[in-house]
Amino acid sequence: MSAQPAEGPVTVIRPSSAFAWADVKELAQYRDLFYFLVRRDIKVLYAQTVLGFAWAILNPLIQIVIFTIIFGRVAGIDTDGFPYILFVTVAIVPWTYMSDAMVQSSQSLVTEQHMLGKVYFPRLIYPLTPTISKLLDFSIALLLVIAVLFHYQIAPTWNLLLLPFFIVWMVAIPAGVGMWFSALAVRFRDVKFAMQFAIRMLLYTAPILYTASPLPEKYRLLYSLNPLVGVVEGFRGCLLGGAFPWEYILPGLATTVLLFMSGVMYFRKMERVFADVV
């Protein structure tokens, strides 16, 4: 019995307990992997396309044009006095990010199942990666927002300082949804179809194409529990100026915190059998 003592950390593998919080320390160890997965997503998305990153602008732009024609011109929807293009652009850009990230995050475990069964790294990385990689598209689409603001000569106000807060919030929503639904999708592939449907509906549940102001006050709290409402109103407040409609923003913030925390817990509870079931 000689030789140098074995080095390295001790890993204990045992039947996983039902409740666990995210292992932040472990996630931090894998931050480089996180970075390379995000890079992969970004690079692969526009591989072999002619327009490449121009799609990140074209996609919201086309939506904006269509919605402006239908809702702005034909239906003549009230926009609290802003030109309809301006009104819809500042909302469509975060909405496009959130819907893309939600869809991709929810499918992350299913699409990466070949890795799931072959190698271990913190499973939370799967649903969280799309929420970061989609931020690049979002940043590019922000140019569109800036162009529109510039065209209508909207000067930035102090409200803009709160934008980072709303961006973090905007990321937390698909992250929470993604953790819930990617874990569910491992067992129930119905999630894929349900998401397509839900995304189409969600667009109309938040004041993206219209303004929430005609809503009767007694429904306001219920309506604002939808976290999308808060993000959209927050973006409008930051970019267009004026007073923030906090009564529309705060309820959604509470829902988001709940969604995110429960998402982590549900995911961590379910992750022990991902590799066996997927």
Added chain:
Amino acid sequence: MTQGQTVISVDGLSKVYRIGQKERAHDSLVAATFDFLLAPIRNYRKFASLYRFNDLETDASGTAVADMIWALRGVSFSVRQGEVLGIVGRNGAGKSTLLKILTRITPPTRGCVQIRGRVSSLLEVGTGFHQELTGRENVYLNGTILGMTKKEVDRKFDEIVDFAAIEKFLDTPVKRYSSGMAVRLAFAVAAHLEPEILIVDEVLAVGDAAFQKKCINKMQDVGRSGRTILFVSHNMPAVKMLCNRAILLNEGRLMMDGTPHDIVSSYMSSDVGVPAARQWDDPRTSPGGSVATLREVRVVGPAGRVVDTVDIRETVGLQMEYDVRVPGHILMPQFYVYNDEGLLLFGTVDREWQPHPRAVGRYRSTAWIPGNLLTAGTFYVSCALLSRSTDTSQFYEQQVIAFMVTDNMGEGTARGDWAGWMGGVVRPRLEWETSHNEGARKLHTVR
């Protein structure tokens, strides 16, 4: 052999898998329609149940729950630093489940494992390789997937590229690589992990001979540097050569723990493995029917001696001996040959003796499998005897004996001097004919 402290300790490890319940059969249109309408509820229960293990206790006590499979049952062992441990067992013995638990892909149902140091596994070669990314990007992605940091990959990058010999194609997307290049690059990343514990699962059969040699050297380097290796293989000579200890798994249980020599010989000769020869001394307990009884079945070499390993070029005989007790029956001996994935390669019957009714006495029937037909690997043989007069099976012993075919190259082989991957479930040595059409005028035939 100097060995250090315990680096892996496995204690009472069990793992149960739930498989989905069987599909229901329905016998009428009404039932089928009803069933179709209720399907969502049933599917929900089924998929949801894949997560539940609350009823395990009843299962462990013996009342079997139909849709659960115990892949591992109370396995305990420990491994010291520097040991090269061979893990041996038939398909379904629990080897891959054990590896999946050790690499944290799936958690155990019961029991616990303590591991000191980083584990990496050559099961994972090429995991996460993306076709659209370049070689360089894939090295970083794959490296970090396997648990390295960017810094570590930076440090070993040149070595990896050197090892894989792909400098020129570093910035080419992997989808333009030949499959050999991609495998080399993937293996190079895995080989440079420098984990404290390395798990190797029969993947060394990739790449050409020169590259395989590199890999073996790399593995021996790892062994010499005091790291611990777990080696899973069906290849018994390799286990004997590379390991200094081995364990034998069967049906999820640890059957034996000892020297590679002992483990390999008991694997090849006991009920756990499948022997090359079996005999039944007592006619009362030997398999048989109303007409004939099986007495012996074995694998023999060209000289008629029992063998468990043959060269890929050699003829190998499957032989059964049986007693015929009732005269006048037309009997048809049969053999079925399976590979180690359970695939039936072929069946064969005795044509010569068929028309002749048999007299009472001892018979020996041998089927000769020509050399250069089977590929390298382990083969399992079922033997049967059918009475065609009464159309009754006299005996049918499934996968009762086994033998191994070892690969070779050079003179008389199907691969000639090609050392690369051949694949396939058989490896016949075929006649080739290549013609050369020069300027579409003359046709030279080269034989």
